[in-house]
Amino acid sequence: MKKTLLKKYAELIVRSGVALKKGQSAFILSELEIEDFTAMVVEECYRAGAKKVIVYWNSPKVRKITMKKSKKEDLASFTPMDEALMKWRCDELPCLISLTSSDPDGMKGIDMGKVAYVSRARYKAFHSYIESSENKYQWCIAGVPGAAWAKKVFPDLKKKQAIEKLWEAILYTSRADDGNGIANWEKHDADLKARCQYLNSLRLKSLHYESKNGTNLTVGLIPGVIFLGGGEENLKGHYYQPNIPSEECFTSPMKGEAEGIVYSTKPLSYNGVLIKNFWVKFHEGKAIDVHAEEGEEALRSILTMDEGSAYLGECALVPFDSPINNTGLLFYNTLFDENAACHLALGRGFTNLYPNYEQYSEDEIHSFGINQSMSHVDFMIGSEDLNITGTTEDGREIAIFRNGNWAF
Amino acid sequence: MKKTLLKKYAELIVRSGVALKKGQSAFILSELEIEDFTAMVVEECYRAGAKKVIVYWNSPKVRKITMKKSKKEDLASFTPMDEALMKWRCDELPCLISLTSSDPDGMKGIDMGKVAYVSRARYKAFHSYIESSENKYQWCIAGVPGAAWAKKVFPDLKKKQAIEKLWEAILYTSRADDGNGIANWEKHDADLKARCQYLNSLRLKSLHYESKNGTNLTVGLIPGVIFLGGGEENLKGHYYQPNIPSEECFTSPMKGEAEGIVYSTKPLSYNGVLIKNFWVKFHEGKAIDVHAEEGEEALRSILTMDEGSAYLGECALVPFDSPINNTGLLFYNTLFDENAACHLALGRGFTNLYPNYEQYSEDEIHSFGINQSMSHVDFMIGSEDLNITGTTEDGREIAIFRNGNWAF
Numbered sequence: 001m002k003k004t005l006l007k008k009y010a011e012l013i014v015r016s017g018v019a020l021k022k023g024q025s026a027f028i029l030s031e032l033e034i035e036d037f038t039a040m041v042v043e044e045c046y047r048a049g050a051k052k053v054i055v056y057w058n059s060p061k062v063r064k065i066t067m068k069k070s071k072k073e074d075l076a077s078f079t080p081m082d083e084a085l086m087k088w089r090c091d092e093l094p095c096l097i098s099l100t101s102s103d104p105d106g107m108k109g110i111d112m113g114k115v116a117y118v119s120r121a122r123y124k125a126f127h128s129y130i131e132s133s134e135n136k137y138q139w140c141i142a143g144v145p146g147a148a149w150a151k152k153v154f155p156d157l158k159k160k161q162a163i164e165k166l167w168e169a170i171l172y173t174s175r176a177d178d179g180n181g182i183a184n185w186e187k188h189d190a191d192l193k194a195r196c197q198y199l200n201s202l203r204l205k206s207l208h209y210e211s212k213n214g215t216n217l218t219v220g221l222i223p224g225v226i227f228l229g230g231g232e233e234n235l236k237g238h239y240y241q242p243n244i245p246s247e248e249c250f251t252s253p254m255k256g257e258a259e260g261i262v263y264s265t266k267p268l269s270y271n272g273v274l275i276k277n278f279w280v281k282f283h284e285g286k287a288i289d290v291h292a293e294e295g296e297e298a299l300r301s302i303l304t305m306d307e308g309s310a311y312l313g314e315c316a317l318v319p320f321d322s323p324i325n326n327t328g329l330l331f332y333n334t335l336f337d338e339n340a341a342c343h344l345a346l347g348r349g350f351t352n353l354y355p356n357y358e359q360y361s362e363d364e365i366h367s368f369g370i371n372q373s374m375s376h377v378d379f380m381i382g383s384e385d386l387n388i389t390g391t392t393e394d395g396r397e398i399a400i401f402r403n404g405n406w407a408f
Numbered sequence: 409m410k411k412t413l414l415k416k417y418a419e420l421i422v423r424s425g426v427a428l429k430k431g432q433s434a435f436i437l438s439e440l441e442i443e444d445f446t447a448m449v450v451e452e453c454y455r456a457g458a459k460k461v462i463v464y465w466n467s468p469k470v471r472k473i474t475m476k477k478s479k480k481e482d483l484a485s486f487t488p489m490d491e492a493l494m495k496w497r498c499d500e501l502p503c504l505i506s507l508t509s510s511d512p513d514g515m516k517g518i519d520m521g522k523v524a525y526v527s528r529a530r531y532k533a534f535h536s537y538i539e540s541s542e543n544k545y546q547w548c549i550a551g552v553p554g555a556a557w558a559k560k561v562f563p564d565l566k567k568k569q570a571i572e573k574l575w576e577a578i579l580y581t582s583r584a585d586d587g588n589g590i591a592n593w594e595k596h597d598a599d600l601k602a603r604c605q606y607l608n609s610l611r612l613k614s615l616h617y618e619s620k621n622g623t624n625l626t627v628g629l630i631p632g633v634i635f636l637g638g639g640e641e642n643l644k645g646h647y648y649q650p651n652i653p654s655e656e657c658f659t660s661p662m663k664g665e666a667e668g669i670v671y672s673t674k675p676l677s678y679n680g681v682l683i684k685n686f687w688v689k690f691h692e693g694k695a696i697d698v699h700a701e702e703g704e705e706a707l708r709s710i711l712t713m714d715e716g717s718a719y720l721g722e723c724a725l726v727p728f729d730s731p732i733n734n735t736g737l738l739f740y741n742t743l744f745d746e747n748a749a750c751h752l753a754l755g756r757g758f759t760n761l762y763p764n765y766e767q768y769s770e771d772e773i774h775s776f777g778i779n780q781s782m783s784h785v786d787f788m789i790g791s792e793d794l795n796i797t798g799t800t801e802d803g804r805e806i807a808i809f810r811n812g813n814w815a816f
Contacts, residue, residue, distance in 0.1 A: 033443075035440050036469070042470050046478060057467065059465065065450050065454070070461075079460065079496055080496045080499075081496060084489045091488075
């Protein structure tokens, strides 16, 4: 890919994505094989006036060996460096840039129970840090092609070509293929904002999903909780774009109010394991049964992470005619695939969707119906014939989606 | 390079190099481009019973950008994570594996004054941690070919071939090319120990260096301070091999007693800058003048790091007929080049060479004549015609080296 276009993409991530403030530090999660692009992002951070830029490099190879060979107690125990990092992030509030490039099959063969045990223990140890910094810093996830990921998306191409093709797809779906990402995002963000404004004006109390694939699900909504899309403002008043790309208008539903069954329409890559062709059955808000043609163990492990991980945390509306779906590609990566079609998420809801959320404690907001969990796992349910009908607080039925796309 | 040989080399580093103890943790310094071999070392650490294996990845690209773009005050300031790491290393005493693979020219163009400022500030901040863990853990430095390093050593070869050739040279000089590294090192270590025993029996009070290249230098030694070579025992009673390869018998000279001039016989790669064809003039132990045909700024920056950085910390004896010299290669890497020929080091001496050093404070040992400094920079002075003559405490002259090789 042309270096000038990549530099512009790095610029989009730093200037619009996290919108780094002069004098702020940046914390970057990246992977070894995408060193070149990561270096461009680091350089752009300094150009934007970053104080410190700290990169944490993940080696999928070393991670896999560690997960295999280490005792789960040793994996779960944390070092003083882990704790210092959490504390530094709370005290300094650096923006977080997460560059996703992983092999969707990279963790195949690893005991999912062990992975879940470690996640749980670490979440427990660091929960207070996570809560205390929530909604206080800007963050952004963006995609960068790794070789194994590119080969998964384009199995018939050679490595180098596959990477080039995945770059093309990433830049196209991220509205960065013409080098004008920052301006394109300003326009796109205004569109998403207008749709959310309309949705919020309806005062919906539930959504009903129906498709010929078998989906038949009703989800309750929480009075006052908003639909959000595109950019967000954190508690420091900084506006940022958490996901590049992003096509969704999303909300957090009422915990305990989900009835029916929903069928996945795309595979889900979870902790490096692919889960394919699955359904989830809900009763009184809880996923009480699941089935997957592939990866069912990983799917079940999602539900048992903690008390809230079997309840819904998100309903996201994405037209079937999205740029991502129009590529005709399956990305095997949630950031992209979730923006291809309507999706739901199991697990944690978004407390910042509650009106004046900063005036309430976390516990209060959860008591209003926003689900609490350490995990948050999106899965795709959008299809060509998906209809979504909203019911308003005063009982009117409103067409939200017809045949997979916006009805308004 | 064959994977089986590389696995054996990883085994040598973990089992003989740091001799990791069951239940001990390991701290690995590595570089992004040598992920595959690093993963082998990580796996071997777990096989040896490591509790935690923590890898700190260096990206030369990001480091260079950071050094260029960051203010020196921001670079010098440390994060809570830096301090937590120092504290963890003091508390847990993990063994340290340092895999060296860097481009010898990788830091070309970076302001050496800035680099020195940052090193000084960090050393000051962490000095107490460094002192408190000294001689308490096992450590080992070993070489792994990076692409730029390989191309520097074999400029006429293509990248892949150059890496293969450098692997051959590293495994040959590390006595690991036949897959029997561990047994080979046991034998080699016994040889070095016998030479040191003889040197220590002589009770030398000075060494005189002379060569046709102009070298004419006398260095005073400290009564009782020993020559050491090969493996070392730390204060926990763990025996380990700090350098793979290692051909030297070395001691720390008397601070203040060096007179004359010494000419370098190989280039010195310092902080990613090559220093070529240089001499150093000593008076009353101090380097009072230097000249280099290339890299003189970097050479001068070594002398001004702190009060002790212009004094000698090490005299190392290595025969000109060493395996490394016999390859005919210049490695542009101190670990290898210092084991090709006799060398001296400017800066810190080795306190553990003083008899019963654990019974004295650091300050006391320095007052006995072992130099103190934050830096320690080796440079090569061995040549084909180098003669070294020792003078004993009772005035006898003993031939130590004749024509570049051991005289005994």
